[in-house]
Amino acid sequence: MQDNSGRNRLCDMLGIERPIIQAPMGWIARSQLASAVSNAGGLGIIETSSGELDAIRGEIAKMRELTDKPFGVNVAQAFVRDPDIVKFIIDQGVRFVTTSAGDPNRFCGELKAAGLTVFHVVPNLAGALKALEAGVDGLVVEGGEGGGFKNARDVASMVLLPLVRAHTDKPIVAAGGMLCGRTMAAAFALGADGIQLGTRMVSAAESPVRHNWKDAIVAAKETDTVFLNRQGPGPALRALRTARTSKLEVEPTDNIFGEMARAKDLYFGGDMEAAIALTGQVAGRIDSVRPVKEILDGIMAEYRQAVAGLPRF
The missing domain is CATH 3.20.20.70 (Aldolase class I)
Incomplete structure:
Protein backbone atom coordinates (compact mmCIF):
# COMPACT_ATOMS: atom_id res chain seq x y z
CA MET A 1 0.00 0.00 0.00
CA PRO A 208 27.38 7.86 -19.38
CA VAL A 209 26.53 6.54 -22.87
CA ARG A 210 27.22 8.70 -25.94
CA HIS A 211 24.45 10.91 -27.23
CA ASN A 212 24.02 8.69 -30.32
CA TRP A 213 22.26 5.99 -28.33
CA LYS A 214 20.18 8.48 -26.37
CA ASP A 215 19.16 10.22 -29.58
CA ALA A 216 18.22 6.88 -31.14
CA ILE A 217 15.99 6.09 -28.16
CA VAL A 218 14.27 9.46 -28.41
CA ALA A 219 13.73 8.94 -32.15
CA ALA A 220 12.50 5.35 -31.81
CA LYS A 221 8.93 4.24 -32.48
CA GLU A 222 7.23 1.64 -30.30
CA THR A 223 8.03 -0.94 -33.01
CA ASP A 224 11.74 -0.12 -33.16
CA THR A 225 13.07 -2.93 -31.01
CA VAL A 226 13.84 -6.50 -32.05
CA PHE A 227 13.73 -9.74 -30.07
CA LEU A 228 16.82 -11.74 -31.00
CA ASN A 229 18.13 -15.27 -30.51
CA ARG A 230 14.82 -16.80 -29.50
CA GLN A 231 16.05 -20.24 -30.64
CA GLY A 232 19.47 -19.95 -28.95
CA PRO A 233 22.12 -21.00 -28.26
CA GLY A 234 22.51 -18.68 -25.30
CA PRO A 235 20.02 -16.12 -24.03
CA ALA A 236 17.54 -14.19 -26.09
CA LEU A 237 17.64 -10.41 -25.93
CA ARG A 238 15.70 -7.29 -26.83
CA ALA A 239 17.56 -4.51 -28.59
CA LEU A 240 17.13 -1.35 -30.59
CA ARG A 241 16.53 -1.87 -34.29
CA THR A 242 19.68 -0.99 -36.25
CA ALA A 243 21.17 -2.34 -39.45
CA ARG A 244 23.10 -4.88 -37.38
CA THR A 245 20.14 -6.11 -35.31
CA SER A 246 17.79 -6.13 -38.29
CA LYS A 247 20.20 -8.52 -40.01
CA LEU A 248 20.48 -10.68 -36.89
CA GLU A 249 16.70 -10.86 -36.74
CA VAL A 250 16.59 -12.79 -40.03
CA GLU A 251 20.09 -14.31 -39.94
CA PRO A 252 20.63 -15.52 -36.34
CA THR A 253 24.13 -15.99 -35.00
CA ASP A 254 25.54 -19.01 -33.18
CA ASN A 255 27.36 -16.68 -30.76
CA ILE A 256 25.13 -13.89 -29.45
CA PHE A 257 27.76 -12.93 -26.87
CA GLY A 258 30.23 -12.36 -29.68
CA GLU A 259 27.91 -9.64 -30.98
CA MET A 260 28.63 -7.72 -27.77
CA ALA A 261 32.42 -7.88 -28.04
CA ARG A 262 32.64 -4.22 -29.04
CA ALA A 263 29.96 -3.00 -26.65
CA LYS A 264 32.11 -0.15 -25.36
CA ASP A 265 32.53 1.19 -28.90
CA LEU A 266 28.75 1.48 -29.07
CA TYR A 267 28.16 2.64 -25.51
CA PHE A 268 30.93 5.21 -25.26
CA GLY A 269 32.32 5.55 -28.77
CA GLY A 270 29.02 6.28 -30.44
CA ASP A 271 29.24 3.57 -33.12
CA MET A 272 25.66 2.26 -33.19
CA GLU A 273 26.63 -0.69 -35.41
CA ALA A 274 29.59 -1.85 -33.30
CA ALA A 275 27.44 -4.06 -31.08
CA ILE A 276 23.85 -4.51 -29.92
CA ALA A 277 22.11 -1.58 -28.22
CA LEU A 278 20.07 -3.33 -25.52
CA THR A 279 16.83 -1.34 -25.36
CA GLY A 280 13.25 -1.91 -24.24
CA GLN A 281 9.99 -1.20 -26.01
CA VAL A 282 9.41 1.92 -23.90
CA ALA A 283 11.92 3.63 -26.19
CA GLY A 284 8.86 4.36 -28.31
CA ARG A 285 7.46 6.55 -25.52
CA ILE A 286 10.59 8.49 -24.61
CA ASP A 287 10.59 11.90 -26.23
CA SER A 288 13.54 13.69 -24.63
CA VAL A 289 16.73 13.35 -22.60
Whole structure:
Protein backbone atom coordinates (compact mmCIF):
# COMPACT_ATOMS: atom_id res chain seq x y z
CA MET A 1 0.00 0.00 0.00
CA GLN A 2 1.27 3.46 -0.92
CA ASP A 3 0.84 6.36 1.50
CA ASN A 4 0.53 10.04 0.63
CA SER A 5 4.27 10.61 0.96
CA GLY A 6 4.98 8.10 -1.78
CA ARG A 7 6.52 5.62 0.67
CA ASN A 8 5.46 2.00 1.00
CA ARG A 9 6.89 -1.24 2.36
CA LEU A 10 9.54 -1.44 -0.38
CA CYS A 11 10.72 2.05 0.55
CA ASP A 12 10.82 1.07 4.21
CA MET A 13 12.74 -2.14 3.46
CA LEU A 14 15.37 -0.38 1.34
CA GLY A 15 15.46 2.96 3.17
CA ILE A 16 14.47 4.96 0.07
CA GLU A 17 11.95 7.74 -0.48
CA ARG A 18 10.47 6.58 -3.79
CA PRO A 19 9.72 3.02 -4.94
CA ILE A 20 11.85 3.35 -8.05
CA ILE A 21 14.97 1.28 -8.80
CA GLN A 22 17.48 1.78 -11.59
CA ALA A 23 18.31 -1.28 -13.67
CA PRO A 24 21.87 -2.68 -13.48
CA MET A 25 23.03 -2.23 -17.07
CA GLY A 26 26.59 -3.42 -17.75
CA TRP A 27 29.15 -0.56 -17.83
CA ILE A 28 26.30 1.99 -17.66
CA ALA A 29 25.08 1.40 -14.10
CA ARG A 30 27.99 3.00 -12.33
CA SER A 31 28.39 5.86 -9.88
CA GLN A 32 27.56 8.74 -12.23
CA LEU A 33 24.09 7.40 -12.96
CA ALA A 34 23.42 5.40 -9.80
CA SER A 35 24.25 8.28 -7.45
CA ALA A 36 21.85 10.55 -9.35
CA VAL A 37 19.07 7.99 -8.85
CA SER A 38 19.81 7.58 -5.14
CA ASN A 39 20.06 11.33 -4.61
CA ALA A 40 16.66 11.73 -6.31
CA GLY A 41 15.08 9.38 -3.77
CA GLY A 42 15.20 6.13 -5.72
CA LEU A 43 17.69 3.28 -5.47
CA GLY A 44 20.77 3.37 -7.66
CA ILE A 45 22.29 0.01 -8.55
CA ILE A 46 25.93 -0.69 -9.45
CA GLU A 47 26.51 -3.42 -12.03
CA THR A 48 29.02 -6.26 -11.92
CA SER A 49 28.13 -7.89 -15.26
CA SER A 50 31.07 -6.12 -16.94
CA GLY A 51 33.34 -8.35 -14.85
CA GLU A 52 35.59 -5.37 -14.08
CA LEU A 53 35.62 -5.82 -10.30
CA ASP A 54 38.57 -3.49 -9.70
CA ALA A 55 36.66 -0.75 -11.48
CA ILE A 56 33.48 -1.70 -9.60
CA ARG A 57 35.29 -1.39 -6.29
CA GLY A 58 36.22 2.15 -7.28
CA GLU A 59 32.69 2.91 -8.40
CA ILE A 60 31.29 1.80 -5.03
CA ALA A 61 33.79 4.08 -3.30
CA LYS A 62 32.70 6.94 -5.58
CA MET A 63 29.08 6.26 -4.69
CA ARG A 64 29.84 6.97 -1.07
CA GLU A 65 31.42 10.27 -2.07
CA LEU A 66 28.52 11.26 -4.32
CA THR A 67 25.60 10.24 -2.11
CA ASP A 68 24.75 9.42 1.47
CA LYS A 69 21.59 7.62 0.35
CA PRO A 70 21.13 3.83 0.02
CA PHE A 71 22.25 1.99 -3.09
CA GLY A 72 22.66 -1.61 -4.17
CA VAL A 73 24.71 -3.94 -6.35
CA ASN A 74 23.60 -6.49 -8.93
CA VAL A 75 25.22 -9.88 -9.46
CA ALA A 76 24.45 -11.17 -12.95
CA GLN A 77 25.41 -14.78 -12.37
CA ALA A 78 25.97 -15.75 -16.00
CA PHE A 79 28.77 -13.19 -16.17
CA VAL A 80 30.49 -13.93 -12.86
CA ARG A 81 34.19 -14.64 -13.35
CA ASP A 82 35.40 -14.28 -9.75
CA PRO A 83 34.51 -17.25 -7.50
CA ASP A 84 34.76 -14.88 -4.52
CA ILE A 85 32.12 -12.46 -5.83
CA VAL A 86 30.00 -12.82 -2.69
CA LYS A 87 32.95 -11.98 -0.44
CA PHE A 88 33.70 -9.04 -2.72
CA ILE A 89 30.14 -7.73 -2.31
CA ILE A 90 30.15 -8.23 1.46
CA ASP A 91 33.55 -6.56 1.82
CA GLN A 92 32.21 -3.43 0.10
CA GLY A 93 29.65 -2.99 2.87
CA VAL A 94 26.71 -3.22 0.47
CA ARG A 95 23.36 -3.97 2.11
CA PHE A 96 21.11 -4.69 -0.90
CA VAL A 97 21.78 -7.06 -3.79
CA THR A 98 19.80 -8.15 -6.81
CA THR A 99 20.82 -11.44 -8.36
CA SER A 100 19.93 -12.36 -11.92
CA ALA A 101 20.74 -14.57 -14.93
CA GLY A 102 21.09 -17.82 -13.02
CA ASP A 103 20.02 -20.09 -10.18
CA PRO A 104 18.83 -18.07 -7.14
CA ASN A 105 20.25 -20.75 -4.86
CA ARG A 106 23.79 -20.02 -6.01
CA PHE A 107 24.41 -16.94 -3.85
CA CYS A 108 21.22 -16.22 -1.89
CA GLY A 109 22.03 -18.21 1.23
CA GLU A 110 25.52 -16.79 1.64
CA LEU A 111 24.37 -13.22 1.04
CA LYS A 112 21.47 -13.49 3.48
CA ALA A 113 23.70 -15.15 6.09
CA ALA A 114 25.82 -11.99 5.94
CA GLY A 115 22.74 -9.88 6.64
CA LEU A 116 22.12 -8.56 3.13
CA THR A 117 18.68 -8.07 1.57
CA VAL A 118 18.39 -10.11 -1.64
CA PHE A 119 15.97 -9.78 -4.56
CA HIS A 120 16.16 -12.12 -7.55
CA VAL A 121 15.18 -11.20 -11.11
CA VAL A 122 12.65 -13.59 -12.63
CA PRO A 123 11.09 -13.84 -16.15
CA ASN A 124 8.30 -16.33 -15.38
CA LEU A 125 6.36 -18.01 -12.59
CA ALA A 126 8.65 -21.04 -12.40
CA GLY A 127 11.63 -18.76 -11.81
CA ALA A 128 9.71 -16.83 -9.16
CA LEU A 129 8.76 -19.98 -7.26
CA LYS A 130 12.35 -21.21 -7.35
CA ALA A 131 13.61 -17.88 -6.02
CA LEU A 132 11.02 -17.86 -3.25
CA GLU A 133 12.05 -21.38 -2.24
CA ALA A 134 15.67 -20.19 -2.14
CA GLY A 135 14.66 -17.64 0.49
CA VAL A 136 14.89 -14.31 -1.32
CA ASP A 137 13.46 -11.22 0.35
CA GLY A 138 11.71 -10.06 -2.81
CA LEU A 139 11.51 -10.36 -6.57
CA VAL A 140 12.21 -8.24 -9.61
CA VAL A 141 9.56 -9.51 -12.03
CA GLU A 142 10.74 -8.75 -15.55
CA GLY A 143 8.35 -8.71 -18.48
CA GLY A 144 9.48 -9.39 -22.02
CA GLU A 145 9.00 -5.73 -23.01
CA GLY A 146 12.25 -4.83 -21.29
CA GLY A 147 15.61 -4.43 -22.98
CA GLY A 148 18.62 -6.65 -22.44
CA PHE A 149 19.05 -10.38 -22.00
CA LYS A 150 15.72 -12.18 -21.73
CA ASN A 151 14.12 -15.57 -21.42
CA ALA A 152 13.41 -16.90 -24.91
CA ARG A 153 9.80 -17.61 -23.89
CA ASP A 154 8.98 -14.03 -22.98
CA VAL A 155 5.87 -13.05 -20.99
CA ALA A 156 4.44 -9.52 -20.91
CA SER A 157 4.31 -7.65 -17.60
CA MET A 158 0.50 -7.38 -17.82
CA VAL A 159 0.31 -11.18 -17.54
CA LEU A 160 3.37 -11.91 -15.41
CA LEU A 161 2.92 -9.46 -12.53
CA PRO A 162 -0.50 -10.62 -11.30
CA LEU A 163 0.47 -14.24 -11.93
CA VAL A 164 3.49 -13.97 -9.62
CA ARG A 165 1.60 -11.85 -7.08
CA ALA A 166 -0.98 -14.62 -6.75
CA HIS A 167 1.77 -16.88 -5.40
CA THR A 168 3.58 -14.64 -2.91
CA ASP A 169 3.12 -11.74 -0.51
CA LYS A 170 6.78 -10.71 -0.70
CA PRO A 171 7.71 -7.35 -2.27
CA ILE A 172 7.73 -7.24 -6.06
CA VAL A 173 9.55 -4.77 -8.28
CA ALA A 174 8.07 -4.56 -11.78
CA ALA A 175 10.52 -4.36 -14.68
CA GLY A 176 9.84 -4.28 -18.41
CA GLY A 177 7.57 -1.61 -19.85
CA MET A 178 8.04 0.68 -16.84
CA LEU A 179 8.57 4.35 -17.63
CA CYS A 180 6.22 6.85 -16.03
CA GLY A 181 3.61 7.48 -13.36
CA ARG A 182 0.90 5.75 -15.36
CA THR A 183 2.96 2.59 -15.79
CA MET A 184 3.82 2.67 -12.08
CA ALA A 185 0.13 2.97 -11.19
CA ALA A 186 -0.66 0.05 -13.50
CA ALA A 187 2.15 -2.03 -12.00
CA PHE A 188 0.88 -1.34 -8.49
CA ALA A 189 -2.63 -2.36 -9.53
CA LEU A 190 -1.18 -5.62 -10.85
CA GLY A 191 0.56 -6.36 -7.55
CA ALA A 192 3.94 -4.60 -7.63
CA ASP A 193 5.48 -2.56 -4.83
CA GLY A 194 7.91 -0.64 -7.02
CA ILE A 195 9.24 -0.29 -10.55
CA GLN A 196 12.63 -0.69 -12.18
CA LEU A 197 13.75 1.65 -14.97
CA GLY A 198 16.24 0.54 -17.61
CA THR A 199 15.82 2.22 -21.00
CA ARG A 200 14.60 5.43 -19.36
CA MET A 201 17.84 5.53 -17.37
CA VAL A 202 20.00 4.77 -20.43
CA SER A 203 18.53 7.90 -22.00
CA ALA A 204 18.84 10.08 -18.87
CA ALA A 205 21.11 13.11 -18.86
CA GLU A 206 23.42 11.49 -16.30
CA SER A 207 23.74 8.25 -18.26
CA PRO A 208 27.38 7.86 -19.38
CA VAL A 209 26.53 6.54 -22.87
CA ARG A 210 27.22 8.70 -25.94
CA HIS A 211 24.45 10.91 -27.23
CA ASN A 212 24.02 8.69 -30.32
CA TRP A 213 22.26 5.99 -28.33
CA LYS A 214 20.18 8.48 -26.37
CA ASP A 215 19.16 10.22 -29.58
CA ALA A 216 18.22 6.88 -31.14
CA ILE A 217 15.99 6.09 -28.16
CA VAL A 218 14.27 9.46 -28.41
CA ALA A 219 13.73 8.94 -32.15
CA ALA A 220 12.50 5.35 -31.81
CA LYS A 221 8.93 4.24 -32.48
CA GLU A 222 7.23 1.64 -30.30
CA THR A 223 8.03 -0.94 -33.01
CA ASP A 224 11.74 -0.12 -33.16
CA THR A 225 13.07 -2.93 -31.01
CA VAL A 226 13.84 -6.50 -32.05
CA PHE A 227 13.73 -9.74 -30.07
CA LEU A 228 16.82 -11.74 -31.00
CA ASN A 229 18.13 -15.27 -30.51
CA ARG A 230 14.82 -16.80 -29.50
CA GLN A 231 16.05 -20.24 -30.64
CA GLY A 232 19.47 -19.95 -28.95
CA PRO A 233 22.12 -21.00 -28.26
CA GLY A 234 22.51 -18.68 -25.30
CA PRO A 235 20.02 -16.12 -24.03
CA ALA A 236 17.54 -14.19 -26.09
CA LEU A 237 17.64 -10.41 -25.93
CA ARG A 238 15.70 -7.29 -26.83
CA ALA A 239 17.56 -4.51 -28.59
CA LEU A 240 17.13 -1.35 -30.59
CA ARG A 241 16.53 -1.87 -34.29
CA THR A 242 19.68 -0.99 -36.25
CA ALA A 243 21.17 -2.34 -39.45
CA ARG A 244 23.10 -4.88 -37.38
CA THR A 245 20.14 -6.11 -35.31
CA SER A 246 17.79 -6.13 -38.29
CA LYS A 247 20.20 -8.52 -40.01
CA LEU A 248 20.48 -10.68 -36.89
CA GLU A 249 16.70 -10.86 -36.74
CA VAL A 250 16.59 -12.79 -40.03
CA GLU A 251 20.09 -14.31 -39.94
CA PRO A 252 20.63 -15.52 -36.34
CA THR A 253 24.13 -15.99 -35.00
CA ASP A 254 25.54 -19.01 -33.18
CA ASN A 255 27.36 -16.68 -30.76
CA ILE A 256 25.13 -13.89 -29.45
CA PHE A 257 27.76 -12.93 -26.87
CA GLY A 258 30.23 -12.36 -29.68
CA GLU A 259 27.91 -9.64 -30.98
CA MET A 260 28.63 -7.72 -27.77
CA ALA A 261 32.42 -7.88 -28.04
CA ARG A 262 32.64 -4.22 -29.04
CA ALA A 263 29.96 -3.00 -26.65
CA LYS A 264 32.11 -0.15 -25.36
CA ASP A 265 32.53 1.19 -28.90
CA LEU A 266 28.75 1.48 -29.07
CA TYR A 267 28.16 2.64 -25.51
CA PHE A 268 30.93 5.21 -25.26
CA GLY A 269 32.32 5.55 -28.77
CA GLY A 270 29.02 6.28 -30.44
CA ASP A 271 29.24 3.57 -33.12
CA MET A 272 25.66 2.26 -33.19
CA GLU A 273 26.63 -0.69 -35.41
CA ALA A 274 29.59 -1.85 -33.30
CA ALA A 275 27.44 -4.06 -31.08
CA ILE A 276 23.85 -4.51 -29.92
CA ALA A 277 22.11 -1.58 -28.22
CA LEU A 278 20.07 -3.33 -25.52
CA THR A 279 16.83 -1.34 -25.36
CA GLY A 280 13.25 -1.91 -24.24
CA GLN A 281 9.99 -1.20 -26.01
CA VAL A 282 9.41 1.92 -23.90
CA ALA A 283 11.92 3.63 -26.19
CA GLY A 284 8.86 4.36 -28.31
CA ARG A 285 7.46 6.55 -25.52
CA ILE A 286 10.59 8.49 -24.61
CA ASP A 287 10.59 11.90 -26.23
CA SER A 288 13.54 13.69 -24.63
CA VAL A 289 16.73 13.35 -22.60
CA ARG A 290 16.04 14.53 -19.06
CA PRO A 291 17.89 14.70 -15.73
CA VAL A 292 17.24 11.82 -13.35
CA LYS A 293 15.63 14.01 -10.68
CA GLU A 294 13.23 15.48 -13.23
CA ILE A 295 12.34 11.97 -14.38
CA LEU A 296 11.61 10.72 -10.86
CA ASP A 297 9.74 13.88 -9.88
CA GLY A 298 7.58 13.50 -12.98
CA ILE A 299 6.85 9.84 -12.26
CA MET A 300 5.62 10.54 -8.76
CA ALA A 301 3.47 13.51 -9.82
CA GLU A 302 1.94 11.57 -12.70
CA TYR A 303 1.39 8.53 -10.47
CA ARG A 304 -0.71 10.55 -8.04
CA GLN A 305 -2.61 12.17 -10.89
CA ALA A 306 -3.28 8.80 -12.52
CA VAL A 307 -4.54 7.21 -9.32
CA ALA A 308 -6.73 10.20 -8.48
CA GLY A 309 -8.25 10.10 -11.96
CA LEU A 310 -9.32 6.46 -11.89
CA PRO A 311 -13.09 5.95 -12.11
CA ARG A 312 -14.85 4.75 -9.00
CA PHE A 313 -17.68 2.28 -9.41
